Each structure stands twice: as C-alpha cells, then as structure tokens.
Amino acid sequence: MAARAWQRMLSGRRLDLLDPSPLDVEIVDIAHGLARVARWNGQTRGDHAFSVAQHSLVVEAIFSRLHPDSTPSHRLMALLHDAPEYVIGDMISPFKAVVGGGYKEVEARLMRAIHLRHGLPPATPARVKTAIKKADAVAAFHEATRLAGFSVAEARKFFGEPKVPGDLLPLDPMPSPRAQAAFLARFAAIETEFSREAQ
Helix, strand or coil: CCCCCEEECCCCCEEECCCCCHHHCCHHHHHHHHCCCEHHHHCCCCCCCCEHHHHHHHHHHHHHHHCCCCCHHHHHHHHCCCCCHHHHCCCCHHHHHHHCHHHHHHHHHHHHHHHHHCCCCCCCCHHHHHHHHHHHHHHHHHHHHHCCCCCHHHHHHHHCCCCCCHHHCCCCCCCHHHHHHHHHHHHHHHHHHHHHHHC
C-alpha cells in the first residue's frame, strides 16, 4: 500500500501535511477539527471534553483583554494560535519534548499555510507571539485549576500568576457543535474587522 501524507477533510479538501497549501485550508475544517480535539488529553471535569476550539476562544479573550489596542490581525493570530491541531491533534507539552523537532516542523508548516490562507504574515511577529504565549499561560492556569485537577500552587509553578481572573472566562466545557459554532462566530467577527483594517 502506498504511503500518503494527506488528510481528507469534510469540506472535500485534501491537505498535504508535509507540504500544506493555503488553498487547501478551510476555516470550517479548522473549526470542526478543533472542536473535537480535547485539551489535557481529555482529563478534564465535566460532561464534555474541553476542546481546543474553546481554549482558542479563551486565549483570544485573554489576549484582547490584556491588549485592548491590539489590531484585528493580532487577535486573529491569537484565535488561530493552535489551529494546526485540527489535523495533528493537541500533543501535551511533556510528550512534545520527547518527540522533538519533527512535530514542530510539521506544526510550523501548517501554521504558515493557515496564516497565508487568511491574509496573515507567514509567521507571527515575535512580540505578538510572546503576548499570545502569555495569554495561553493564563488560560492554562485557569483550565488546570478549574478543570484538570491542579492545585493553585502547582498551577502557579508551571504557568505563573494569572493576570485575568477565571470568572471572566468561558471555561465550562461546551459540546462540540456549540464550541465549533462559537469559534466560527468569533472568527467571522474578527475577520470582518480585519477586512476593514486592510481597506
């Protein structure tokens, strides 16, 4: 049997994972996939998995709160910061460290294609990437303590002190269809602002 490196999407697209084309990236596929990928390997409280789609919404909300003057393009980068996981899954940090550079390379290629498809620069600018990582750490702290069984002290050790209170964030795990719809709605809202900005 011949080896293949592409993934067939429900939209009908075939995405080459080793050489992804922006033309084969569809936001509906991203939303569908992320809404069905579990954070924390599914080890979270609640009737539903806490999805990467919902995590992405939380990170974008934190980023926008910490940086109220950020541009629509930067908010879109925050929303899409984990978008490659719609095809490669959410590998937990300890395992990423074991796997090494191959995973990171595939992830970077996918991110480049996703960015180009949506009119963003191929790579996130360094200062924006740093700001998104800080928002991601705040999200991880609240997810860890509220959903994944971490103590506050343990979460502080790994993720630092959060700068945004958790009660302001949508942390109750959503069913996949709801997370998918919420992700698409937020994407559409930011994209509308982004289109105006580009005019």
